[in-house]
Amino acid sequence: MTTPEDTVPTTDLDAYTLSLDPTHVFHSWSAQGALKPLVLAGGEGVRLWDNAGKTLLDFSSQLVNVNIGYQHPKVVEAIKHQADTLVMVDPKHANLARGEAAKRIVDLAPEGFDKVFFTNGGADANENAIRMARLFTGRDKVLSTYRSYHGNTGAAIVSTGDWRRPAGNEFARGHVHFFGPFLYRTEFWATTPEEESERALHHLRRTIEAEGPGTIAAILLETIPGTAGVLVPPPGYLQGVRALCDEFGIVLIADEVMAGFGRTGEWFAFDGFDLRPDLITFAKGVNSGYVPAGGVIVSDPIAHHFDERVFPGGLTYSGHPLAMAAIVATLDAMKDEKIVENARTIGAEHLAPALSALAEKHDVIGEVRGLGVFWVLELVADRSTRQPLPDATMAKLRADLIARGLLPFTINNRIHVVPPCVITPDEVAEGVAIIDDALSAL
Ligand SMILES: Cc1ncc(COP(=O)(O)O)c(C=O)c1O
Numbered sequence: 160m161t162t163p164e165d166t167v168p169t170t171d172l173d174a175y176t177l178s179l180d181p182t183h184v185f186h187s188w189s190a191q192g193a194l195k196p197l198v199l200a201g202g203e204g205v206r207l208w209d210n211a212g213k214t215l216l217d218f219s220s221q222l223v224n225v226n227i228g229y230q231h232p233k234v235v236e237a238i239k240h241q242a243d244t245l246v247m248v249d250p251k252h253a254n255l256a257r258g259e260a261a262k263r264i265v266d267l268a269p270e271g272f273d274k275v276f277f278t279n280g281g282a283d284a285n286e287n288a289i290r291m292a293r294l295f296t297g298r299d300k301v302l303s304t305y306r307s308y309h310g311n312t313g314a315a316i317v318s319t320g321d322w323r324r325p326a327g328n329e330f331a332r333g334h335v336h337f338f339g340p341f342l343y344r345t346e347f348w349a350t351t352p353e354e355e356s357e358r359a360l361h362h363l364r365r366t367i368e369a370e371g372p373g374t375i376a377a378i379l380l381e382t383i384p385g386t387a388g389v390l391v392p393p394p395g396y397l398q399g400v401r402a403l404c405d406e407f408g409i410v411l412i413a414d415e416v417m418a419g420f421g422r423t424g425e426w427f428a429f430d431g432f433d434l435r436p437d438l439i440t441f442a443k444g445v446n447s448g449y450v451p452a453g454g455v456i457v458s459d460p461i462a463h464h465f466d467e468r469v470f471p472g473g474l475t476y477s478g479h480p481l482a483m484a485a486i487v488a489t490l491d492a493m494k495d496e497k498i499v500e501n502a503r504t505i506g507a508e509h510l511a512p513a514l515s516a517l518a519e520k521h522d523v524i525g526e527v528r529g530l531g532v533f534w535v536l537e538l539v540a541d542r543s544t545r546q547p548l549p550d551a552t553m554a555k556l557r558a559d560l561i562a563r564g565l566l567p568f569t570i571n572n573r574i575h576v577v578p579p580c581v582i583t584p585d586e587v588a589e590g591v592a593i594i595d596d597a598l599s600a601l
Pocket of ligand 1: 222279280283285308309310311415416443
């Protein structure tokens with residue numbers, strides 16, 4: 160029998176890693192045949208490297224989740240400490256790390272949110288939030304936007320509006336989609352943010368009326384749709400959605416999986432929009448992805464609904480102690496080190512002007528949008544028609560950015576500028592200069 164020590168070579172670990180990967184790793188959302196993954200072997204702060212020592216400045220935060228950067232010593236230590244203490248606790252038992260994590264999360268939420276249901280990630284957070292809303296209202300339908308991503312499980316993937324939604328709703332029932340606001344590619348012939356907001360709200364009202372308000376359990380919204388292109392809502396839109404939910408007795412679920420925990424320069428993205436949802440789903444940034452975790456923050460009326468009724472949901476790893484220890488340490492580090500404040504300042508004083516200057520210089524940038532460390536450069540073949548830059552050009556640009564030392568997050572015709580929240584002004588300048596050079600070379 161061979162052991163791993165016999166087979167792992169002492170030189171060229173990158174080549175060895177790449178030899179294992181296509182043979183044995185089945186990748187997400189891809190045809191498997193032509194994949195050429197990047198090898199990442201180590202990291203610290205906002206930098207990553209392969210085994211040969213090539214470093215990359217991270218403008219992706221992986222999947223927009225490593226908000227406090229890599230290898231934060233306090234979080235790594237907390238995970239090690241919990242591993243030494245107790246590695247698993249059945250969700251029905253009480254455990255200090257779990258209680259501390261839940262308390263820290265509800266302390267950040269608005270008044271009237273006192274309980275957290277823990278999940279393994281964002282999809283099952285949305286799944287369980289939808290279940291809570293259906294049981295609470297006694298209604299079935301869930302409304303969500305076409306430009307959205309809510310996760311890859313039954314109701315979450317059917318709530319998703321983008322190409323990953325399976326044709327025919329075969330994994331779930333009662334899902335209805337509508338268009339949210341997005342002025343740059345308006346569905347409503349709007350010319351101002353105010354017009355876009357008003358018309359998108361009218362469209363949502365008509366969708367609710369046409370579907371039958373009495374059949375709708377929930378509206379599920381990413382506060383700022385992330386994967387769809389950092390679609391910052393125009394003035395009044397989220398308040399208008401809240402008002403419609405109140406008028407028709409619909410539960411408002413804010414999906415804060417990507418936008419939450421510092422990304423927008425606020426603890427929750429909705430803090431910047433004066434919005435109070437009924438259920439909040441989270442994952443990713445809550446512990447910077449150091450150990451998988453997510454959950455639903457449940458407002459008191461919905462939580463009390465289940466005081467005497469069984470909530471029919473649960474997961475073996477709900478509140479896993481290693482993930483909980485990572486949440487406690489991450490949130491404490493974010494407070495102590497003012498990481499949310501840093502994201503806000505970086506957005507307002509560094510990314511906003513630097514990305515606007517890039518757009519002045521490069522015609523290929525059709526629009527710059529965002530806030531905090533949550534930005535997008537929308538790249539177009541022609542500024543007047545707004546025709547997206549073709550996939551082949553985007554692939555070339557992505558490869559060039561990596562060759563120049565930047566790990567980008569690219570989707571369709573966009574570069575999402577989403578570095579860890581701990582990034583410094585110098586690192587922003589370094590990354591933006593790389594994008595500048597790559598766009599010039601294009
Ligand atoms: C807004 C949003 N919701 C839900 C999810 C799904 O989270 P997970 O992949 O942890 O299941 C994602 C993932 O990118 C997301 O961006």
